[in-house]
Amino acid sequence: MSLTENANRVIAEQLQISSRLTDLRFWVILCAVTVASVIRAEQSPFTATNLWIVDLKGYCKSSPAQDSSGVIYLTDSKGRLFAIDADGSQRWAFNFGFESVSTPAIADDGTVVFGSRDRRLYAVTPTGSKKWEFLTGGWVDASAAIGTDGTVYVGSWDKKFYAISGKGQKRWEFPTSGPIVSSAALDGLGNIYFGSHDRNFYALNPDGSKRWAFRTGAPITSSPAIGSDGETYFASTDGKLYALNSDGSQRWELRTGGITASSPVLGLDGTIFVSVNQTHCAISPDGSMRWQRPFWHPQPDLFGENAAAVLADNTVVFTGGDSYVMTVPTDDGKEKWYWNAWLFGPSYSSPLVAPNGTIYATGLFGRLDALQRHIPLAKSSWPTFRGNPQRTGRSSTPGFGTNPP
Numbered sequence: 001m002s003l004t005e006n007a008n009r010v011i012a013e014q015l016q017i018s019s020r021l022t023d024l025r026f027w028v029i030l031c032a033v034t035v036a037s038v039i040r041a042e043q044s045p046f047t048a049t050n051l052w053i054v055d056l057k058g059y060c061k062s063s064p065a066q067d068s069s070g071v072i073y074l075t076d077s078k079g080r081l082f083a084i085d086a087d088g089s090q091r092w093a094f095n096f097g098f099e100s101v102s103t104p105a106i107a108d109d110g111t112v113v114f115g116s117r118d119r120r121l122y123a124v125t126p127t128g129s130k131k132w133e134f135l136t137g138g139w140v141d142a143s144a145a146i147g148t149d150g151t152v153y154v155g156s157w158d159k160k161f162y163a164i165s166g167k168g169q170k171r172w173e174f175p176t177s178g179p180i181v182s183s184a185a186l187d188g189l190g191n192i193y194f195g196s197h198d199r200n201f202y203a204l205n206p207d208g209s210k211r212w213a214f215r216t217g218a219p220i221t222s223s224p225a226i227g228s229d230g231e232t233y234f235a236s237t238d239g240k241l242y243a244l245n246s247d248g249s250q251r252w253e254l255r256t257g258g259i260t261a262s263s264p265v266l267g268l269d270g271t272i273f274v275s276v277n278q279t280h281c282a283i284s285p286d287g288s289m290r291w292q293r294p295f296w297h298p299q300p301d302l303f304g305e306n307a308a309a310v311l312a313d314n315t316v317v318f319t320g321g322d323s324y325v326m327t328v329p330t331d332d333g334k335e336k337w338y339w340n341a342w343l344f345g346p347s348y349s350s351p352l353v354a355p356n357g358t359i360y361a362t363g364l365f366g367r368l369d370a371l372q373r374h375i376p377l378a379k380s381s382w383p384t385f386r387g388n389p390q391r392t393g394r395s396s397t398p399g400f401g402t403n404p405p
Helices: 003-013 024-043
Strands: 049-055 072-075 080-084 090-095 112-115 120-124 130-135 152-155 160-164 170-175 192-195 200-204 210-215 232-236 240-244 250-255 272-276 279-283 289-294 315-319 324-329 337-340 359-362 367-372
Touching: 072 112, 080 112, 120 152, 192 232, 200 232, 240 272, 272 315, 279 315
Parallel strands: none
Antiparallel strands: 049 367, 072 080, 080 090, 112 120, 120 130, 152 160, 160 170, 192 200, 200 210, 232 240, 240 250, 272 279, 279 289, 315 324, 324 337, 359 367
C-alpha cells in the first residue's frame, strides 16, 4: 500500500463513529498492551505519583483544557462537557447529546467553546449553562481558536472555516475544497493558520481574506504550531513535516512517514517535538531528525495522534497508543519517568500541564488521571497542544500573540 493510500485509509476511519470500540480485534490488541505494560512496570524504577483518577464512564478523544482558576474541561463520546476541579471532584456536566472529539477552548471571560458531531459549535458559561450554539453543515471535530477580542475561529467537515463573534453570530466564512479537522492557530496580528483535507495549508487575514495557501501532497489533519519569529509548523498525511516562513514560503520539509494527526510543539531552543505513527520524535530547527524513539509496545492500528508538552526543565511529556504517559529529556529521548496507564487504554488525547506542574492525561476509555509533578510548561512560543492550557490556539511569543492571564 502506498503512503497516500495508507493516509487516505487513516482519514476514512475518522468517519466511523466509535467503530473500533466494538471491534473484537481492538480488544485483543488492548489485552496484549495491558499484559506488556504490567511486565514493563515491574522492570522500570521510573514512575510518577497518581494524585487521583476520575472515571468519566464514556470514551474520550478530547484533550483536557484548564482555566485560570484550575477547573479542567473535556468532552466525551456520550455528548457531555465535564467541569472537574483540581482536586478531582466533578463540578458539573453539560449534556449536549452527541459525540465530541473537539478539545474545549477557554475564552478570557471563562466561556468554554467546543465542537460536536451534531454539526454544532457550543459556548458554555463557567457555571455550566449554554451561552449559545452555532450550526454548521458538518461535524465540528476541530478545536476552536479564540482571539483576544473573543472571536471564535473553527473549521468544519462542511469544508468551510468560520469566524464567529463572542455572542455566537457569524462574522464570515471561508470555503475550502475539503473537510477541515485541523485546529487553527492565531498569531499576534490576528492572522489565522490551518490545514484542510484539500491538501492546502491556509493563512487568512483577520477579515477572512486569503493571505496565501501552501500546497502539500495529501490531506492535512495536523494542527499548526507558531514559532518565535512567526513561522508555522505542521504535518501532512503525505508523510512530511513542514516549516513555513510567515510569508508562506517553505523553510524546509522533512520526510517522516507520518500519516496521523499528531501536531507539533516547540521547545525553548526551537526543537520540534511530534509523534510519528508509533514513535516520538525530536526535530532540530534546521529540519533534521535529532532522535526518534519507538512506543514501548507498538501494536497495529494504535498510533500516536497526540501532541506532546514541553516542560521548563527541558523534558517532554508524551502520550500515545501504547497507554503510557512519560517524560523524556529533550536531548536524547530516553525516559526519565513514566506512568503506566494501561487501565485507561490507549490515549488519543494530548497531556495538559497545569501552572503548578500537575499533569492531566486522558485515555480512550474515559479515565482522567492527575499525576503529581512540579515542573511547569516551558516558556516557548508553542509548548503544548493549542499553545497553552486554555487551548486558545494563540501564540505566546511577544509580537505574535499572548496567552490568556
